Amino acid sequence: MTEINIIIPAVTAFLAAALTLMTGFGLGTILTPVFLLFYDVKIAILIVAVVHLLNNLLKFSLFSRHINTEILKRFGILTITGAFIGAFLQGMMNSGAVKVLLGISLIFLGLKEASGLGERVRLPKQIDFIGGFLSGLLGGLVGNQGAIRSVYLLNYNIPKETFIATATIIASVVDITRIPLYIFKGRGILAGNATLLFITIAAAFAGTFAGKKLFEKVSLNVFRLYIAIGVIIIGVLLTLMII
Numbered sequence: 001m002t003e004i005n006i007i008i009p010a011v012t013a014f015l016a017a018a019l020t021l022m023t024g025f026g027l028g029t030i031l032t033p034v035f036l037l038f039y040d041v042k043i044a045i046l047i048v049a050v051v052h053l054l055n056n057l058l059k060f061s062l063f064s065r066h067i068n069t070e071i072l073k074r075f076g077i078l079t080i081t082g083a084f085i086g087a088f089l090q091g092m093m094n095s096g097a098v099k100v101l102l103g104i105s106l107i108f109l110g111l112k113e114a115s116g117l118g119e120r121v122r123l124p125k126q127i128d129f130i131g132g133f134l135s136g137l138l139g140g141l142v143g144n145q146g147a148i149r150s151v152y153l154l155n156y157n158i159p160k161e162t163f164i165a166t167a168t169i170i171a172s173v174v175d176i177t178r179i180p181l182y183i184f185k186g187r188g189i190l191a192g193n194a195t196l197l198f199i200t201i202a203a204a205f206a207g208t209f210a211g212k213k214l215f216e217k218v219s220l221n222v223f224r225l226y227i228a229i230g231v232i233i234i235g236v237l238l239t240l241m242i243i
Contacts (some may be wrong), residue, residue, distance in 0.1 A: 005038045006196055010203040017055055017207030022160070022215055022223055023230040024167030025146020027204070028052045039193075046182045046189050047197055053175035055204040055222070055230070059168045062212060066161035067169060072151070072204035075132035076170045079149070082136025083174055097240045102138055106235030109151045136174070145232040146171060150227050160215070160223040 012034045013027075020026035028048055035044035054090060060067075135149035153163055183190070190197060220228070 007201055008033055009038065009196070010199050012209035013051060013200045013203040014210075017204040018211035018214070019039070019207075020230075021059065021208055021211030022164070022218065023146075023227050024171070026149045026165060026230060027055060029146075029234065034132060042191055043163065043193060046179075047193060047200065049175060049179050049182055050190070050197060051200050051204050053172060053179060054201055055208055056168050056172040057207055058173060058208055062208075063161050063165035063168065065165075066159065067165040068156075068158060068162050069155060069164075071158070071166050072169060074129055075149075075152070075166070076173060078129050078132035079136035079145070079170055080173060080177060082133040082138075083145070083177065084136075086137040090134070098242060099241060103235045103238030103240075105232050106147050106151065107239065108235075109148075110228045110232035111228075112233055113151070113154055114225060114232065132170075145174065147231050151231055154227060154228060160218070160220050163223075164215075 009031070013031055016027050016030040020030070031048045031051065032044055039047075073117055130152075132149075132152070135152065136146040138145055138148060146167075150163075150167060153167055156163075158166075215223075
């Protein structure tokens with residue numbers, strides 16, 4: 001393991017954590033391809049998953065007093081249910097087609113928010129549970145659940161701190177359900193890459209604290225626009241089959 005193999009993933013973790021604090025998604029999407037440049041896929045997936053979970057737990061500790069338990073109950077349980085079903089169906093469906101459909105949907109939903117239409121047109125609360133199920137289902141199928149979760153959470157008129165806290169705890173629960181399986185399959189990976197793991201976690205934590213400084217200065221409208229732009233970018237990347 002050379003210095004460059006540690007420095008580049010660590011710098012990426014810092015920047016990604018800082019930039020994605022407000023979106024509620026994106027750290028794994030940015031970090032995984034960088035790790036794959038230097039490491040075997042099993043090492044990359046497991047280390048990024050652990051960094052993702054611990055960084056989410058840090059974010060939750062920073063915003064935990066703002067969590068909305070009602071949204072969590074309505075949204076979180078169905079996210080886990082959808083994730084299990086999506087993982088089960090993964091081998092039976094064309095993941096490429098699912099990614100393109102998801103990408104197009106995210107572009108549309110992101111543009112709706114960015115244009116201001118999202119403020120005037122909201123999904124009825126009676127069907128908002130669909131967002132929880134779909135985000136988990138798509139996460140199980142193609143691994144990209146965060147963007148659609150964030151879009152549905154925007155449907156609630158909640159403070160930005162509540163958005164971050166609620167999105168983070170949902171993501172953490174999903175991570176907690178998948179990481180034990182990764183560790184079981186890749187026993188020894190964490191011990192054999194302890195230095196890389198520690199430095200990457202430290203870099204992600206530093207990025208999260210830096211992102212929080214920016215977050216505190218951003219208005220709710222700018223915050224929503226930032227998320228909408230992030231959703232559009234993920235949608236374009238999925239549609240073009242880049243991620």
